[in-house]
Amino acid sequence: MARKGIVFRIITYAAAFLLAVPLLVILVWSFANNWPWPLVFPKEFGLRGWEYFFSPTSNSISILLYSILLSLTVTLITLLVTIPASRALALYEFKGKKLVEILILAPLIVSPVAVAMGIHQLFIKLRLANTFFGVVLVHLIPCIPYSVRILKNIFESVGDKFQMQGKVLGASPIQNFIYVNLPIISPGILSAASLVFTVSFSQYFLTFLIGGGRIITYPMIMFPFVQSGDRMLASVYSIVFILASLICLRSMDRLLKKYYKRGDYFYL
């Protein structure tokens, strides 16, 4: 037993180490002017990167907040659309079910980038290009399949027995949904929401094309620095990117847990 515990521990620490070291490296890089081999630790430090990030002219913070807002909107709409859809796919039998499923999951196989030019032309026609809503819509394409994948599995494992029970006890469909369904699937909603948020938050090309530069999200100001090889600025922007995602995911988690005040889920 003890041996098994040690092995387990070593693996856990190794995994944590492998995750943490690259993060530490970019943290150091965000303050390092340069860091040539064979120095183990950089000698010259500077605040150029953080100064640029926080300078009001770079607009980074308002773009970050705007970007978070956009991704939260995408997350919300995706959930609203996919909860009923996944429930139907999990619990009902109907004609063409397989086809619907394949169509929903198609963006996982065919990258939306491949059809983006066509979408852009269509959006120009519909006057959706260069608008907040247009970008939200185009983000839904890569987000929906992930959410459906997760929620469908949850609905399948939960089944509809609890709902029937509620019905037997006289709950209206709305009561049933709010008091029976939602609490049971809330962990699933959380994982779907986290994934959708991350997918939307890191979209680059689709936002670029459909937003036309009018809608500016965080990856759009971060990517040029990564590409141009300015390691200090790229590190600064990456750290903020990671922190922002973590904080958002964590708050979603808190919010949901607080609402349902429970931590044990029997089916996960």
Place this chain on the structure above:
Amino acid sequence: MIRRIAASVMILILTMGIVGCQKQDGNQSSGQELLEMDWESILEEAKGTTVTFYGYGGDEKTNNWIDTYVAKELKEKYDITLKRVGMNIDDILNNLLNEKNMNVAKGNMDIVWINGENFFTAKENDLLFGPFVDKLPNFKKYVDTASEEVQFDFGYPVEGYEAPFGKAQFVMIYDSSKVDKVPRDHKELLEFVKANPGKFTYPAPPDFTGSAFVRNIICDIVGYEQFMNMKADEEVVRKAIQPAIDYFISLKPYLWNEGKTYPAESGLLDNMFADGEVYMTMSYNPNEASGKINTGEYPATTRTFVFDKGTIGNTHFLAIPFNAPNKAAALVAINFILSPEAQASKYVPEVWGDLPVVDYDKLNDEERSLFDSVELGEATIPQNILLEHRIPEMPADLVPIIEKIWMENVPGESD
């Protein structure tokens, strides 16, 4: 409480977003009307409007110069709000092409930072508004309008569809603590590389800088004159540059990683130089080395050099898309950028270090002093020496052919 604050912040951002999304719906004159107006009325029309500037956003200094200096001056002098959007030129052109196909009369972009093959693509596809440069008072007053570098962009006639923004010249960057004798031409470069195996490489074309290095070596070996009127035919080009291709192959065994692979982007090579992994890097901005010494990215012993036969120089430009929503303000902004103050301000290495496009002979004493007072960094070659060693860019349509020939013949395992 926290939740309430969070909610208010969200609402604030949302409204900001909505306001930001709203299109400017002033009564802007159409392109043709604008070209017939006098300058005073253009200024009047531009007043109080917003103008957007689209271009490469990966250089913190350039971004800063536009966001602070240009934006502030435009606001104070002309009451114009400037909004910069960092976007790669490929994405800009894709966007414009789509809008052209769909006949979108009112786009997003007022000013686009462009040159070379991208200008060629944009102009061939009628994506640009113009000719407009003759409308700009500062263009006539300060720019040598007859010079090759203003009339041609990579050998392609400009015809007034873009206004010069700045000049660049290719320079080699080296660490003087590691390199004793600077190579003066391609032969000496080969000797240097042989003496320091694994300490030199160049970015693989079609990287902008790597491609310029390859063209520069070609010019050093076979001269640039023959390319100026060369037909864009692969066989013709191949024959002309064969000695250079042989030279690149002879360099290979002594390059970093034995020339099997090359850095994909100049940023990578710059980082390798900063890390001391190679002894030389290169840049299309003669002031970049000084700038990076200042930020501490490069060692203080970094210097630059040019080949005796010269290095390639080009001009970068500003254009106005065919469907720019606010052409009047675009004209005013470009005109301002052509002013001696603006040109001198971006010439300062700590600011940006971009070479000016105004003609020194056309300036009065006061304006000249703006440029004379600029202190160039230690690693920067003075402008007169640069200009003595400046050769023109090749025609834009030859560039992709040369890149292709290089790609087919040079990288990979040697036989």
